[in-house]
Amino acid sequence: MVGGKSPRQHIWEAIRSVNAGPKALTTYAVARKSGLDDQAVRAYFRDMEKAGIVTKVRNVDRFDAEWTLIKDEGVEAPRVTKDGKISKYAAGAENIWRALRILGEFSAAEAATAASVNGVTISEFGAHVYLSGLAKAGYLTRSGGTAGDKTRFRLVPSRYTGPKHPIYQRDFKQVYDPNLDQVVWRQADQVVRK
Known part of the structure; x- marks a missing residue:
């Protein structure tokens, strides 16, 4: 992530900005406003068109098109x-x-239940993995055991950094916080003490 935002987040913010202004909502205008290449912007517009979020008004030329934002x-x-x-x-x-x-x-089971709303589901195991990752990074405290319903996770109030969820990157064994735009914990940085 660059600047704490994904490329699509930069494109989306440019879409909303251009749409609010006097200029036509075009692939070219959004690419320039977002600072991303035309191909990435075209691909995102195509995907959103299939989802019914935007619709193409007309082709401006071979590489550019004018769009209407249907659903903000x-x-x-x-x-x-x-x-x-x-x-x-x-x-x-x-x-x-x-x-x-x-x-x-x-607990992880309670977290899975609380998080499974609006068509979103997460397993108890998935919730446990995520909560354990946040605990390693110091966002949560853990008590009552190491597995199952006995383990309780509590948010450390001073570690609430903002509305965007910290991302536990299991493959890299690290936690990235988009609110801070930084990796806040890496397993590789942990000193093994004997």
Whole structure:
């Protein structure tokens, strides 16, 4: 992520900005405003068109088109796949982060239940992995055991950094916080003490 935002988030913000102004909403105008290449912007417009978020008004030339924003999805960039389906990837973690702010403490099973709303589902195992990652990074405290319903996770209030959920990157064994635009924990940085 560059600047704490994904490329599609930059494109989406440019779309909303250009759409609010006097200029036509074109691929070219959005590419220039977002600072991203035309091909990435065209691809995102195509995916959003399939999802019914935008519609093409006309082709301006071979590489440019004018668009109409049909459905403003708010400040967060719509997560759409290449075939126009709304992606629920990472929505479970997002919902857990939101629920933590409200509820403060829960088990992985309770987190999975609280996060499984609006067509989003996350397993108890998935919730446990995410919560454990946040605990390693110091966002949560852990009590009551190491597995199952006995383990309770509690948000450390001073570690609430903002509305965007910290991303536990299991493959890299690190936690990235988009609110701070930084990797806040790496397993490789941990000193093994004997």
